[in-house]
Every structure is written in C-alpha cells, then in structure tokens.
Amino acid sequence: MPTAADLAAAVGQRLERTPYRIADPRPDGFTMRLDLADARWWGVLSRSGLRETHELVVRVTPDGRSYATTDRRMEVGWTAGPSGPVPHVGATLRASGFQGKTWTYSAKKVVGVSDAGRVETVVDYAFSTALGHRLVSEAAASLGLREKMSTSTKIGVVAAVIGGAMALVAVVGAVVSTVFMG
Template structure:
C-alpha cells in the first residue's frame, strides 16, 4: 500500500544512496535497503574486499512510525561471482557487526602492496534510514523480530528466579 510518507521516505533514501552500492526495493509495507551484490559495477569490489555477509534492512513504514529489521545472510564467492549461502547462516532482528581487514600481498602487476583494505559497519544502512525517518518526523520503533528477542532475553532471568523459588519452597517443605 502506497502512502505519501512512504513514497517520500523511499525517494529520499534512493536519492541519498544514488551512486553507491546500495539498492532500495519497494515492498508492500515499506522498503528494503541492501547492497547490490549482483551489479557488475560493485561485485568485483565486494569480491576483492572479501565481503562475507550482506545485510538487508527491512523497513516497515506507517503514517507516524517506522521500524527496521536487519536480515543478515552469509555470502560465498565462487569463480568471482556472488552466491547467497543457505539460510543456516541467516539471522534477523537487530544485528550489530563491525569488521576491518587489511591484506598485503603481491598485486597483479608484480609489486607488493595492499590488496584488501576493507571496513564494514552493519549500522551504516540503519543510520541512514533512521536519519531520514526522523527528518520526516517519524518515530522509530523496534521491529517484530527485535521485540521477540528482547522479550525472550528478559524472560530468561525471570524464569530462573521462579525456578529457584520453586526449588527453595520444595526444599523448605521437605519435598526435596
């Protein structure tokens, strides 16, 4: 469903990412922002840099809010072409990853030098989306997968305390 705020959000993100390896894809509830690993202009760079993960930021937009769900997928390079790996390496929710790699080796021209100089920040795309969303007057909220993870993380200590209380009560009543 297309709304004026969603259309403006998509337009601004597309304008901001023009000339970069990011691609914006419209969805029924908003849009996705991801690296365009299949574009010939960029896949050579990604291959040389040793790109191993791709993040798709799924953005859901309502009239006054937006949420971002990160979708991390491992990539395998075969014969210089990207191939997305199986879903066993996939994670969704809020993913924060940073990386930096420098490799010195013999270059194609026979000289020794830096052949890989790569920095990665999974927050780069998310920060761009958040900046534009807030500029449009939208409030950021947690995505569904992020909420489920947070609730699960918060419920574990509560369940541990309840279990310890149950053991204490059973011990005090002489049942264990």
C-alpha cells in the same frame, strides 16, 4: 502522511556517497542493501568463495506515522579441493544468517591468489550497522516519522526477558538451597 515511497526517496538522497543501494521497493517499504563481499580466490590447493550481504528492511506503517527496521545479514562461503591442516579432497559449504535488530562492527581481510594469478587481498571491508540505521532515521525524522520495534525485534526482546528471568530463578534457587540445605 508520508508514504514508503517518500521515505525511500528521502533515504535515496542520502545514499550518494555510501555503498548502500535501494532494492526491492514495495508499497509498504523497501530494502537497503550493502554487498560486503562477493569474491572468489585460490588457496594453496583449493578454490574458495565468499558472498556476504547486509540488508536493512524498512517498513512504513499503513497510517504513515511510524516505521520499523529489521537487519538481515547473510553469508555463504565455500571451498572446493584439498584444504585444512590435514588436506583432504572434498568440498565444504557454510551459510549463516541473522534477522532482527543489531548494532555491530565487523571487518574482514582475506589474502589469496586471485584469478589473475597474483597473491593479493581478495576480501577487504570494515562495516558498521550504525551508518544504515542513521541514514534511515535521519530521513524518517525529516518526514516526521517515528521508529517502532519490528516484530522480530519484539520477539527477541521477549525471549531475552524470559531467558533472564529463568536465569534469575535458577540463581535464587541455588542460593536458597545452599542456605537452607547446606
């Protein structure tokens, strides 16, 4: 049966011409990381920064027959100095994250004054989760592994089903009350 190290090696062979890298190898899996942005720049009167990463966490089951993936996306941005439509002195910090299964495409372009003193593009990327998923699924298929849902994905599916059922009950309730009481 294939091990997590076997899958990491098979994925690693496919990473040669991609921006991904293998990080955090563990006995039960690994993390495939992509740094989308790590930039600092000057605005009109402020200093800003952005660090954004996407990770695909891969875990192989103990029996070596299947694997699960979980997407993790983290973004931390900050601004210090006067900013906004009505400039005020201060600092802001924002952070966001996601963990689960996602199929997304995003692009970002930020123009600012670089540390070299030139107005230039300081953040520029286009990204799709499909590439990372495909790299892992092709490598896993070559080893005979099949994909299963991760725990966080199962929780998301259950929450979506419950939410959909509650919405359906509310709509049916509104229709029934309108028909019989209206």
